Structures are given as C-alpha cells and as structure tokens.
Amino acid sequence: MELTEDLLWRRARRQYELGRLRHTMQHSWPVVPIIAVGALYHSDTALIASAGAILFALATLFSWLGQTWGRAIFAGFLAGAPPLLIPRLVPGNAFCWIGGRCWEWCMLLCPLSGLIAGAVAGVLATRDQGRGLHFLAAVALIASVTGTLGCSVAGILGIVGMLAGGAIGLIPAYVRQQVQ
Amino acid sequence: MNSAARAELHRQMARLADGDRSAFPSVFRALWPVLRGFVLRQLPSSDSEDVAQEALLKVFARAAEFDADRDALTWALGIAAFEVRTARKRATRRREDLGQELPVAVSQSAEQEIISRNLEAAALEVLGTLRPSDIETLHCMASGRSPSVSGATFRKRIERALRRLKLAWRAKHGAD
Numbered sequence: 001m002e003l004t005e006d007l008l009w010r011r012a013r014r015q016y017e018l019g020r021l022r023h024t025m026q027h028s029w030p031v032v033p034i035i036a037v038g039a040l041y042h043s044d045t046a047l048i049a050s051a052g053a054i055l056f057a058l059a060t061l062f063s064w065l066g067q068t069w070g071r072a073i074f075a076g077f078l079a080g081a082p083p084l085l086i087p088r089l090v091p092g093n094a095f096c097w098i099g100g101r102c103w104e105w106c107m108l109l110c111p112l113s114g115l116i117a118g119a120v121a122g123v124l125a126t127r128d129q130g131r132g133l134h135f136l137a138a139v140a141l142i143a144s145v146t147g148t149l150g151c152s153v154a155g156i157l158g159i160v161g162m163l164a165g166g167a168i169g170l171i172p173a174y175v176r177q178q179v180q
Numbered sequence: 181m182n183s184a185a186r187a188e189l190h191r192q193m194a195r196l197a198d199g200d201r202s203a204f205p206s207v208f209r210a211l212w213p214v215l216r217g218f219v220l221r222q223l224p225s226s227d228s229e230d231v232a233q234e235a236l237l238k239v240f241a242r243a244a245e246f247d248a249d250r251d252a253l254t255w256a257l258g259i260a261a262f263e264v265r266t267a268r269k270r271a272t273r274r275r276e277d278l279g280q281e282l283p284v285a286v287s288q289s290a291e292q293e294i295i296s297r298n299l300e301a302a303a304l305e306v307l308g309t310l311r312p313s314d315i316e317t318l319h320c321m322a323s324g325r326s327p328s329v330s331g332a333t334f335r336k337r338i339e340r341a342l343r344r345l346k347l348a349w350r351a352k353h354g355a356d
Contacts, residue, residue, distance in 0.1 A: 019240065019241040
C-alpha cells in the first residue's frame with residue numbers, strides 16, 4: 001500500500017467519516033420501535049413509512065454530525081414520546097361534545113400531547129445553556145416527526161394540532177434562549 | 181510521548197469521538213509518528229509501514245467508538261498491537277518468516293539485542309490477545325500512573341491481568 005502522508009491523511013479522514021456513519025446505528029435504532037408503535041393501530045401505511053424514513057434519516061444525520069446534534073437525538077425521542085403514546089391511550093370510538101361539535105378524544109389529545117412535547121423539549125434545551133438554539137431546533141424536529149407517527153391516528157388534522165401545540169409549548173424556551 | 185502530549189492527545193481524541201472534526205489534524209499529527217514507531221519496533225521495515233498505515237486507518241475508523249474514560253494512547257496502541265498480530269499471523273500463513281531478515285553473522289551484542297527484541301515482540305504479541313481492560317491495567321502498572329480505581333481494586337485487576345497474560349503466554353509458547 002505505502003501511501004504518501006497526504007493520501008494517508010485523506011484516507012484516514014474518509015475512514016473516520018465512514019466509522020461515524022457505522023456508529024449512527026447506536027443512535028438510530030429507537031426509530032424501529034417508534035415506527036412499530038406508529039404502525040400498531042393506524043392504517044395509513046404511506047404516512048407511517050414516510051415519517052419513519054424521515055425520522056431515520058434525521059437520526060442518522062444528527063448522529064453522524066455528532067456534538068450538539070448527536071445529543072439532541074435522544075432528547076427528541078423523549079420529547080416526542082407524549083404525542084406518540086397519549087393519543088393511542090383512548091379507545092378509537094371515544095367522543096366528546098365541545099362547542100356543539102363532536103370530537104374524537106384522540107384528536108383532542110394531539111394538541112395537548114404536542115404542548116407537553118414542546119414543553120419537555122424546551123426544558124431539555126434550557127437545562128444545558130451552552131447548547132444553544134440549534135439544539136432546541138434539532139430536539140423539536142426529532143420530537144415533531146416522532147409525534148407525527150403517534151398523531152397520525154387522528155389524521156392530518158391531528159398532526160397539525162400536535163405541531164401547533166408543540167410550537168406553543170416551545171415558546172417559553174425560545175424566548176429564554178433569545179433573552180440570553 | 182510525554183505526559184502533557186499524552187493528555188492533549190486524549191483530550192483531542194475525546195473531541196474527535198464526539199464529532200468535532202477540528203480535532204482531526206492534531207490527532208493525526210500526534211498519533212501517526214507514535215504508531216509508526218511502535219509498529220517499526222515489532223515488524224521488519226519492509227512490512228512495518230503498511231501495517232502502521234493500516235493501524236492508523238483502523239484507529240480513525242473506530243474513533244467514534246472511543247470511550248473518553250479510557251486512555252487514548254493505550255487504546256490506539258491496543259489497535260496497533262492487534263494489527264501487528266494480524267500481520268504476523270498472515271505472514272505465518274504464507275510461510276513467510278518475518279524474522280528471516282536478520283543478518284547472518286551477528287556479533288554477541290547484536291545477538292543479545294535480537295533476542296531481547298524477539299522476546300519483546302513475543303510479549304507484545306501475547307499482550308495483544310488480552311482484553312483491552314487488561315492491557316490498560318498492565319500499561320498503567322508498568323508506567324506507574326495512578327489508577328482511576330481504588331488501590332485494592334487495582335491490585336486485584338493487576339493480579340487477574342497477570343494471570344491471563346501467563347495463561348496466554350503458556351498457550352502460545354508452551355512455557356512460563
């Protein structure tokens with residue numbers, strides 16, 4: 001082989017990047033059970049598959065980038081757990097009347113669990129001040145895709161509600177980051 | 181490598197493992213001469229450059245797995261020792277005795293040097309078969325560094341590592 005130092009440098013760099021890519025499995029494996037939970041009740045296979053693929057791609061990318069991005073992955077999964085699980089806790093045929101309209105409980109639980117997710121993401125982001133706004137953005141991104149898999153049970157409206165709830169939940173953390 | 185350079189290498193390696201690409205040049209510059217020198221002492225010069233390069237590439241390929249609780253230099257040398265062992269095995273399989281490059285007529289002092297070098301190489305080869313934690317314990321003991329565990333635990337670890345080393349030596353060379 002006998003490489004020049006310059007070529008050795010480049011090969012070492014490539015090996016390092018490939019090694020990091022192999023190492024991403026350590027962070028992206030939770031995507032599999034998350035997709036399984038998402039697919040458990042819902043029939044929209046295309047939505048589950050595309051959200052799952054996006055979540056896997058995001059986890060792989062963030063893990064490969066490392067540092068703050070890498071640390072945001074598990075925080076994102078943790079923040080995304082409420083919208084993933086809560087809407088599925090009520091039976092599919094449970095309804096309530098609000099403002100003269102009939103609502104499915106799971107539909108109402110999506111914005112609520114999104115709000116919890118946003119608040120959890122905010123708490124996790126502000127716990128370590130040094131991580132900055134991109135940590136918050138990365139956590140929010142992972143949490144929202146994780147939550148999408150859960151709120152897909154309530155359709156597009158449920159997902160939109162979850163995202164709106166999440167955005168509201170993030171406001172205090174965002175404001176705090178801006179002030180600091 | 182002095183202790184300050186070693187500590188700096190450890191710090192940079194931990195950053196690289198975390199994904200900080202800016203630590204790559206300093207790790208490369210610190211590690212390459214050390215690994216090259218280490219392999220050169222174990223193998224004939226015709227093979228050492230290839231094996232050293234292979235070892236360096238392996239170190240970088242596994243950099244993301246590096247545990248910052250362990251010493252970076254010991255970890256890298258463990259990988260290099262494994263590469264040396266693999267190269268020796270490969271050579272044995274090809275019935276190429278890597279030790280055949282010795283000069284035919286050697287003086288008494290040169291002969292002594294060769295014997296001690298072979299002994300050192302044999303010891304390192306056996307050392308390479310041990311677990312990384314054992315290698316680290318023995319390295320810690322040999323260098324006189326203070327261990328990260330309590331004295332009693334460290335003594336117990338040394339005892340176990342030496343026992344495993346003895347067993348490995350006996351399995352390889354058939355004598356104590």
